[in-house]
Amino acid sequence: MGEGHFGMSGESILRRNNVTVLGRTDGPVLMFGHGFGTDQSMWDKVLPYFVEDYRVVLFDHVGAGGSDLDAYESAKYSSVEGYVTDIVEILDALDLTEVTFIGHSMSAMLAVTLAAEHAQRLRRVVLLAASASYMDRPEDGYEGGFSREDLEELFESLDDNYVVWASRMAPVFMNNPHRPELGADLANRFNRTTPHIARELARTAFLADVRHLLSKVRVPALIMQCADDIIVPMHVGAYLHQNIPSSTLVNMKAKGHFPQASAPEETAHTMLRYLGSTTPGLLTLV
Numbered sequence: 001m002g003e004g005h006f007g008m009s010g011e012s013i014l015r016r017n018n019v020t021v022l023g024r025t026d027g028p029v030l031m032f033g034h035g036f037g038t039d040q041s042m043w044d045k046v047l048p049y050f051v052e053d054y055r056v057v058l059f060d061h062v063g064a065g066g067s068d069l070d071a072y073e074s075a076k077y078s079s080v081e082g083y084v085t086d087i088v089e090i091l092d093a094l095d096l097t098e099v100t101f102i103g104h105s106m107s108a109m110l111a112v113t114l115a116a117e118h119a120q121r122l123r124r125v126v127l128l129a130a131s132a133s134y135m136d137r138p139e140d141g142y143e144g145g146f147s148r149e150d151l152e153e154l155f156e157s158l159d160d161n162y163v164v165w166a167s168r169m170a171p172v173f174m175n176n177p178h179r180p181e182l183g184a185d186l187a188n189r190f191n192r193t194t195p196h197i198a199r200e201l202a203r204t205a206f207l208a209d210v211r212h213l214l215s216k217v218r219v220p221a222l223i224m225q226c227a228d229d230i231i232v233p234m235h236v237g238a239y240l241h242q243n244i245p246s247s248t249l250v251n252m253k254a255k256g257h258f259p260q261a262s263a264p265e266e267t268a269h270t271m272l273r274y275l276g277s278t279t280p281g282l283l284t285l286v
Helices: 010-016 079-095 106-117 148-160 161-175 181-190 194-206 211-216 234-243 262-276
Strands: 019-021 029-033 055-058 101-102 122-128 221-229 246-253
Touching: 010 079, 019 181, 029 079, 029 106, 079 262, 101 106, 106 122, 106 194, 106 211, 148 161, 148 194, 161 181, 161 194, 211 234, 221 234, 221 262, 234 246, 246 262
Parallel strands: 029 055, 029 101, 101 122, 122 221, 221 246
Antiparallel strands: 019 055
């Protein structure tokens, strides 16, 4: 393995992000990126659908899961570019190209950035519960779902008591009230994140804006829009589809912001239909 940024070896990079490689060693490569407040284990329920035929690469963003917490730098991770740099370094360390990057929530923003700026490394991207900007941008008529005032209240709640915020909001984000165990599990995941890192990551994710990159995405993209997602309204999926070339929009039956946990079968089968299509951009909508 070669040297990464700042002289880091490939092994160090893989340890930093707690990289896990599963599945068929000679299979097409799928790289799964998790969202805010979780780690790579958030994908556990969908992995059985992929490991037989694909080479699966999982990782934790620095500050999450089993990553090296000592590697966390507030300045670096105050923008999506810091996280994208880590992903490119992982690809370098594993010598991977022709990768399908599957990004959930915040990691979908990273997928857009990768597809616009590092398309030569990718085959396609899958954007699950994705947004290009969670915050409304009234100056150009964009509605992301949260006003600046909404986000300031969210950040204030995070700052006041992260544990209470996590317990209160996890069931809302999951939006499966008939299955309270899902909300409880998500709250437990949130609570495993170091509070000060979670607070900074929330600001990075919710204030990010990658709309200017959508037209520059140079690989096919699958947009998986969930129903009744309090974080990503339905019209946001349509906006992504309208602005990303060679994109396919699938409106899922799954409710909430974490379908890989609440509806793993639908989530996996939607991805597999797309991955199996010879013309991904023309996949029949479901």
